[in-house]
Amino acid sequence: MPTVTLNRKVFENLVGKKISDNELKDRISMIGTDLESLDKNEIVVEIFPNRPDMLSEQGFGRALSSFMDIKTGLKRFEVKPSGDKVIIDKSVKNIRPYTTCAIVKGLKFTDEKIRELIQIQEKLDVTFCRKRKKAAIGIYPFEKIKTPIRYLALKPEDIKFIPLESKEIMNANQILIKHPTGRKYGHLLEGLKLYPVFIDANNEVLSVPPIINSDNTGRITENTTDVFIECSGFDFKVLNDLLNIIVTALEEMGGKIYSMELVYPEKKRTTPILEPRKMKIKTSYVNKILGLDLKEKEIKKLLERMGFGYNKENVLIPPYRSDILHEIDLVEDISIAYGYENLKPEIPNIATIGVEDGFSKFKNKISNILVGLKLLETNTYHISNKQDQANKMELNIKPIELENALTIEYDVMRSWMVPSLLGVLSTNKHNEYSQNLFESGIVFKKGGSETGVEEFTRLAVVTTHKDTNFTEVKQILDYLLNGVGLKAEIQDTEHPSFIPGRVGRVSVNGKNVAYIGELSPKVLSNWGIEMPVSCFELNLTELYKLIEK
Amino acid sequence: MDIKKLAETLTPLEIKILPVLKKYTSFSDIKDKSGIGEVEASRALKFLKNKELISVEEIDKEAIFLGENGKKYLKTGLPEKRLLEIIKDESMSLEEIKFSTTLDKDEINVSIGVLKRKAALDIFKKGNTLILKINDNGRKLLKKEMLEEQFLSKKFPIEATSLTDEERFAYDEFKKRKGIVKKENIKEKTIFLTPTGKKLAASKLSSNVVDKLTSSMLKTGSWKGNRFRRFDIKTKVPQVFGGKRHFMNEATEYVKKIWLELGFKEMTGGIVQTSFWNFDALFTAQDHPIRDLQDTFFLKNSKGKLPSKEVVSRVKKTHETGWTTGSKGWEYKWDPEEARRNVLRTHTTALSAKTISTLKQDELPAKYFSVGKCFRNETIDWSHLFEFNQVEGIVVDPDANFRHLIGYLKEFYHKMGYKDVRVRPAYFPYTEPSAEVDVLDPIHNEWIELGGCGIFRPEVVKPLLGKDIPVLAWGLGFARIVPKYYDIKDLRDLYKNDIKMLRGVKTWLK
Structure with missing residues (x-):
């Protein structure tokens, strides 16, 4: 933030x-x-x-x-017509169709104030303007500009000026390649044949939005008193909100606001529009949401504390508060004015019954059985990588990939659990054996109806010590299934991660639910594990379905 | 402990060794005289020392040990002697000697050198070959035991300062040769009985105490009248490791228990969600920065299905114009394709949205919770993880209000062990009013920020439920409470799975 x-x-x-x-x-x-x-x-x-x-x-x-109750209530902003015009050419229509403009006069700029002005612009750029994707702001010393100003689109090679923080004349193409700001925001003009540009009556380029101002006509100095402000982008309302935030701040800096006439091809408009908006609010609604018993008078006072005006169920919203979308937003402001610290907590006296999810309960019971067998539970990440999931397991599978992973170490969703536990074993070689571990975790496969990704909870158990073998994990599996009233059947199978002849496919009531066996020495050496490992991986989601039946 | 009880603590080994201690003080003597092995003797002495029946003084000394060759020659004889044996009847050339012995080249050379110095050989050249011939001195030497041989058969280690002149001569000779003797520093132990030890050694020790109760003793009753050896119950025992739940899961279970006690129903659901449920249904505009690649994990080439046309159309209209919610909406064009993109849920609030969309009028009021993993596209470091747990909750109740929300959350954190809980204003796109919940960490006396809460906006509730009623909602973290409880400084340690740590960690005691 x-x-x-x-x-x-x-x-x-x-x-x-x-x-x-x-x-x-x-x-x-x-x-x-x-x-x-x-x-x-x-x-x-x-x-x-x-x-x-x-x-x-x-x-x-x-x-x-x-x-803080020092200056409360709605602030009204005076706007005088400047008589100056901005003419919007139809060439911007499919490029960057809208601009809202204003002039603020009588500012006394100092170093400090210039810093403040730059801060306003920079912060709005990143937030409200979404890094200039949604809108862009230009502020210019008005004394350097002759109106009427034209907003139009030209071929980039025909737009020539000295950009800010540069000394040489460049055309718009060169700016996008050479100038640091050009390189940073150039992608916003990608694919356009014509670039938007503001030009004054002397044919001086003011700026190429949303990239950069001219050094000549677009740099505020300590001699500047009057500024021309333009916001450009794709939505007139958004741009008007943005302009309002800027001009009201400049007014607080000591300036006077002047409107401009915007001559669009189809109609004329005048900005800024600083009339407060009206929104209805009901005392009963406020009290219902906040659980309070406020009188209308109190609500009026609270609204005024937040800079609103109030008159007979109508709230007057100052022009810089574009965030008020709904009556509920006013309720929040009222509660802030009331003070969250003054709201008395209460738990309502309504009877509802707590219900734990059946599968969570089942998963817990499984874990408790395993703890009784002296197994240690681990907790590993859902995000893994293909090396761990496939290559190191001598397995040819394609796990589900992330589009925007930050590292190759974590770029796929895990498709089984045993690799996660082998990861744990491989980082614990210095610790005392036996290392007998288990974890129930979610794994991800293609399928399923809503997202195209199906999620299962799988339990992996590994036993790791010098004498571990198939029998040991089979005993654990039998004990576990017996504990939930089921019985396993094992078929011979082949699996590249396991020693041939020591791996089985486990089914319960005819449904395949697990693999069990001794991991192959190749797999163990891929992980750098120097101790034999027996394991099984059991699909708890399927198992639970069988029990539910 | 009195002498009698002490006597009952003695193991058979200690009983054997104790009388010997009256006369002898060096370890090797004690071992020899008690007639037990070296390992047993040291163990018995350790037991006695633990019981403070003996004291042990250690003195640093230099001692001479036999080297690898020394041990070998002790068995096979010295090589010079073996060489003499070979040539005792006839003179032989060097080649012939090499041929008729297992001595290696070095040993033959060394032996010739030694025998030359002892003047036991005559050596002369015949053409290009050396001929060796035994002389009278040599024959005498064959018959008697050399000083070196006497030395070799001594009992090692020998204390370096205690050598006789003859021994010193032999030692100096051997020192010149490879691997016969070596000098090392040793600690010589002198063992004394303590006053209690003396008393005990003087008393009559019966080895008639029983060491182990057996099943057959119980069957036959032969245990009757027997005394059992007393154990040193203060002695340290080797560690054992039981099975254990992961501490994070223990904490999760506890959190679940709290909400169950408060009458909440558990919701579960997928980690992979469409953007629709993760964002759009929660009135998060499609250009909101959270939907950028740098914040949220998206799945590669993966789009899901949107829910029923009715719900989708309401959400669309709400984003665009506010629909019938009384809101302005976000005033932009909503794109269903963007809503289909699959993400790893960034909050479990996606589950809340889904739950609300399935609720029926007669199920109200309804209270739901979930505890689950959520994901944020972050590089892992000590204070950031890309996976974290969220405690989610909603109360769907026509009569719910903001004070109830604060009530539920304060109660939850009280049960988590925090006395002081505060809420302050915050912002989330899907709640209004919104609040941030802080608890006061009593140890460091600082407020910890734990998560967000609020009342779902009408723009969230009405499209999903069909009407606008207050829905209290929260998404709280406890990834900051758990590390504090376990004094974990580096968040990565939560999922590092160091087995030593997992075995040693205390259980969740709340």
């Missing part, structure tokens, strides 16, 4: 008072963010992804000061 670093002084100015460490720690947790670290100068907070509006000093300060 993203963290945001807040300058404590700036933050305390926004809140309007000095706050003790302890109070800060407590309030930051209880508003629904995670405090990472806190010292004299800096506060580092983890912001949950539903609250992109809190990814800046300004946004976080606004929320926290309201939560």
Whole structure:
């Protein structure tokens, strides 16, 4: 989850008072963010992804000061028309169809404020914009730009400008190859014949979204007072929400918001739209969900503590709160304002009957029988590799593969259990023998109706010491089956993992349920095990079905 | 313990050796005089020492031992003597000698050297060959035992400082040759009786105590009137290892027990799930970062089937527009193909979603739990594993509320042994209100974050159940409680299966 670093002084100015460490720690947790670290100068907070509006000093300060009853209630944002236009060409329609734009004037940039601005942009890039996949943000010094601005699509070789952090003119193709930011985000333009571009009335390139701004017209300095902001992407509403988060933060920085006219081929629009949204809320619903008995007046106060307005069952939602999808989201904000710590826990007096799953119970009983035979239970991973599952077992099988494994050591789902136990034996050669082990675990095979993958629980038992033999594991199997009222029949079989003539196929009531035998010396040497091993692997899922019958 | 009882603790070996200790102090003497083997003698002395009946002093000494050749020559005779034997009747060339003996080349050469120094041979050349001939000195030497032979037949080891002049001469001679003698440091033990030991040795020791109760003694009654040897019950015994459940499974069983006691029904289900159940049914937008390859394990070329058309269409509409849930939805186009991709479940909440979709009106209120493995695409290190256990629970009850949720979870963690439990706001795409549960670790006095909970959003419940009622839900970890209980610092140790550790680990005592 993203963290945001807040300058404590700036933050305390926004809140309007000095706050003790302890109070800060407590309030930051209880508003629904995670405090990472806190010292004299800096506060580092983890912001949950539903609250992109809190990814800046300004946004976080606004929320926290309201939560601490310093500045509560709905904040209204004034928007004046700028008279400036952005003309959207039809060429972007199938490329990157939408943009939302605004101008914020009267900002006094310092090093600190430029850092804040960059932070807002970077954090939103990663979270809300999904690493620029969903949307991209551009912020420009307005004094360098002449309106009307055009948003259109051009051939990459015809887009020429000096990108940020570079000194030479490049075309868009070169930027994607040479420039670090170009290389990082270039995949987002893959396969396009034309690239989107913002160009001003002087024919100066402002940027190629979602890649990079021009160094000439797209770099904020300490001399900048007015900024032009554009968000570009594929969904107008998403872009409007994004623009609102940015301009409201800039307003908190001391700026004044000006709207722009967006001339789309089919119609004109004006952004930003900072009117609060309305949503109905019922006192009874709030009380039902929270198990409280709040009066309407109290609910109003709690909503105001979270920065909302309230008027006769209508909640006014500030323009930066795009996360409010449903009445239930307001209920959560009310409960946060009420304080989770003030909610009295209660266990309702309703009678329900506890029921353990039959198969879990069965599996447990099997384990207990084996523990009685002095076997030690192990616990191994479900994810394995083909070497262990097949090659080392001298077996030709294809286990189910993962698409995106991080290491070749763990890249398939195990298809049987014996290899897992051999893995354990191979790492325990220094420990005292006998090593007699068992584990019931889930194995994966192709088949089954819903996912195409069938899961079985299989029990593997291994006995490992100098005198182990077929008889020993057969005794264990007999004892085990006898304990659950069943009887095994063994047929001669061939299995590449076992010594020929010392391996059997076990069936119960005519159903094949297990292999049993002495593992072949080849297999043992593949695992580097220097002690004979006898084993069986029993399908507990099938066995349970037989018992259920 | 009084002398009489002490006497009853003695084994037959100790009884044999004890009287000898009155006169002798060196181990070899004690062994010889008591007439028992070396192993038995040391064992008996160890028993006596444990009972504090003797004390043992050890002195470092240099001692001379016979080497490999020394032991051989003790049996076969010295090679120089054997050489003399061969040529005692006639002079022989070196080749002839080599031919008529089992002595090897080195031994022949050494022997010639020795015999030359003792002036027992005449050696001369005939053409190109050396001829050896015994002389009078040689013949005399044949008849008597040489100093070296006397030395060889001594009892080894011999203490290096105690050699006589003759012995020293022989030793110095042998030292020049290969593998006959060697000098080593030894610890010589001197064994004394302690005052109690003396008393005991002076008393009359009867070997008439019975060592072992046998079945035939019981059958015949011959045990009557017998005394049994007293054991040294404080002595250490070799370890035995019983069978044992894996400690993680013991903890899991305990967790299950808690929910059963609270009246919950267990749910089970597959580890492999379609994205539909793992994400879409839980109102997780298809572009949510959790659905990226770096967070979730996907199966290669593997797609599953979606559930009934009705459920799929409701979920689709809910994502896109909110359907009839009263929500805005995520306002994007929902793709059924994306929902078919198979994943290793990232949470057991997938099981909860499935359970809700099968619930019938007359089954309410219903309470379900599960404990199962979940997966996250992480590289393993000391604080990360790609597999972890989750404790899942839902309460489907038209009258449930957020305070009940806190009530259930506090009760659960109390039963897990944590007195202080707190909840604080959190975010999950499928719950609202959402909370994070922390418990206070009483030893380190710090809050440990254990998992998420909340009330399922209407966007989750209504498409699955057909109507919107509160569903309390949680997905808690205990992979942080178990290591603390067992003082495990490295999470990998949970599944390392070190047999020594598994055998030694304490049982789950809650």
